Amino acid sequence: MAFYENDVGTLIDEAKLQERVRALGAEITRDYQGKELTLVCVLKGSTFFAMDLARHIDLPLTLEFLGVSSYQGGTETTGEVRITTDVSKPMAGKHLLIIEDIIDTGLTMSFLLENLRARHPASLKLASLLEKPARARTKIAIDYKGFVIDDVFVVGYGLDYAEKYRNVPFIGVMKGK
Ligand SMILES: O=P(O)(O)OC[C@H]1O[C@H](OP(=O)(O)OP(=O)(O)O)[C@H](O)[C@@H]1O
Numbered sequence: 001m002a003f004y005e006n007d008v009g010t011l012i013d014e015a016k017l018q019e020r021v022r023a024l025g026a027e028i029t030r031d032y033q034g035k036e037l038t039l040v041c042v043l044k045g046s047t048f049f050a051m052d053l054a055r056h057i058d059l060p061l062t063l064e065f066l067g068v069s070s071y072q073g074g075t076e077t078t079g080e081v082r083i084t085t086d087v088s089k090p091m092a093g094k095h096l097l098i099i100e101d102i103i104d105t106g107l108t109m110s111f112l113l114e115n116l117r118a119r120h121p122a123s124l125k126l127a128s129l130l131e132k133p134a135r136a137r138t139k140i141a142i143d144y145k146g147f148v149i150d151d152v153f154v155v156g157y158g159l160d161y162a163e164k165y166r167n168v169p170f171i172g173v174m175k176g177k
């Protein structure tokens with residue numbers, strides 16, 4: 001029995017995740033033909049999605065990692081977004097595709113879009129595996145979207161609860177939360 005089975009129920013299973021990630025990769029491959037693509041992976045939640053997606057993008061690309069945090073272990077945003085790790089190179093003139101796991105209130109992405117736009121990239125788009133519109137506090141346009149979900153706190157496939165459950169291989173919900 002897996003370590004999480006008593007705590008986590010399945011919302012989106014592995015097969016459905018992989019099928020959607022593959023389709024998004026194909027779409028991105030078509031859209032960025034002839035361009036030098038930089039994936040800006042938002043730590044830590046997006047890492048599983050980003051690495052699977054990158055494998056389905058049939059283009060030469062560069063990986064950058066940007067750490068932000070605002071939930072600090074709980075299920076509610078603190079409302080204060082902090083950069084915990086910055087990218088390794090200047091972003092000016094680059095075609096940036098932000099890779100995120102979830103847009104919930106939108107506060108993290110609103111902060112990040114403004115921050116990256118100020119660095120004058122050639123283009124700036126967003127891929128997010130999940131969107132939770134019920135809790136949106138600001139409108140975020142998602143260029144490549146995996147799934148729209150209801151107002152539940154999800155874990156797995158990179159998403160944590162108090163830093164745990166990121167390695168659950170599907171998108172799950174905490175039982176009794
Ligand atoms: O739309 P919002 O309400 O701002 O929520 C979305 C953000 O919350 C999570 O990050 P978190 O701060 O938990 O950091 P983590 O990715 O390191 O877990 C998630 O990975 C998003 O970045």
Ligand SMILES: Nc1nc2[nH]cnc2c(=O)[nH]1
Nearest residue numbers: 104152153154155159160
């Ligand atoms: N793990 C997790 N992190 C989030 N950050 C914003 N929404 C969520 C969520 O539903 N689950």
